[in-house]
Amino acid sequence: MExxxxxxxSVFGGLFDVEFEEETTLLFEKVTLGQIKSxxxxxxxxxxxxxxERIRKYFESIKNEFKEKVFVTPEGLKLAQTYVDEKVVGxxxxxxCIHIATTTLSKVNMLVSWNFxxxxxxxxxxxxNSINLRLGYPxxxxxxxxxxxxHGNED
Numbered sequence: 001m002e003x004x005x006x007x008x009x010s011v012f013g014g015l016f017d018v019e020f021e022e023e024t025t026l027l028f029e030k031v032t033l034g035q036i037k038s039x040x041x042x043x044x045x046x047x048x049x050x051x052x053e054r055i056r057k058y059f060e061s062i063k064n065e066f067k068e069k070v071f072v073t074p075e076g077l078k079l080a081q082t083y084v085d086e087k088v089v090g091x092x093x094x095x096x097c098i099h100i101a102t103t104t105l106s107k108v109n110m111l112v113s114w115n116f117x118x119x120x121x122x123x124x125x126x127x128x129n130s131i132n133l134r135l136g137y138p139x140x141x142x143x144x145x146x147x148x149x150x151h152g153n154e155d
Contacts, residue, residue, distance in 0.1 A: 003110075004068065006039040006103040008096075009047040010114035011145060012059050016052070020114050026149040027112070031066050038067040041102045043095065045069075070108075076101040079137070088127030093118045100128050103140060110141035112148065120144045 014024035030036045040059075048059050080097035083089060089097060096118040103111040113119040120142055129139040 002034060002037055004037045004039050004106075004108040005148075006041075006070075006099070006106065006108045006111045007044070008099045008111065008113040008115065008119065009044050009051070011112050012044075012048060012055050013051060014114050014145060015058055016054055017114075020145070023144075023146040023149050024114075027145040028062075030149070031062065034066070038062060039070055039103075039106060039108050040067060041070050041072055041099065041106075043072050043098055043102065047095070070102060070106040072098055072102050073105065076105050079104065079131075079135070082131055082135070083128060086127070086131060088124055088131065089118050100140065100142075104128075104132055104137050107138070110143055112143060112145055114144060116144070 011024060011027070014020035015028065017024075027036070028038075031038050048056055076098060079101035080094060083097040083100065084091055084094055096115060099113075100111060100119065111119065118124060125140075125142050128142075132139055
């Protein structure tokens, strides 16, 4: 069964980072095998426009059948601002919050990121999810690519 995972911009950049390259490559193999649909937003596209050319070209090379575009909405912007207003993260992390809010509203299976400071961080995740629950939104699973590709591979 195909899963829908929202990839923030750091995942695409992870392909070209020595520290994250191996797990990110394995993650994208799951995408090209049709096991995971790479969900991204118009914010992701905007951030990728400022990324190095090789990252942009890789993103563009992913066949449309393996990815799905979702859009940042006014409701998502309001939810993202709530995360900031309630001090889950600071104002400078608003774009990270927009990714999280967009993922929440798009009802994907999980958000995938290499951003350990503002996104893949247990304290932040608890903050995002407590706000989501209080406001009637679903909780959100947030993981790094490493957690996804190594899941079930332990001896």
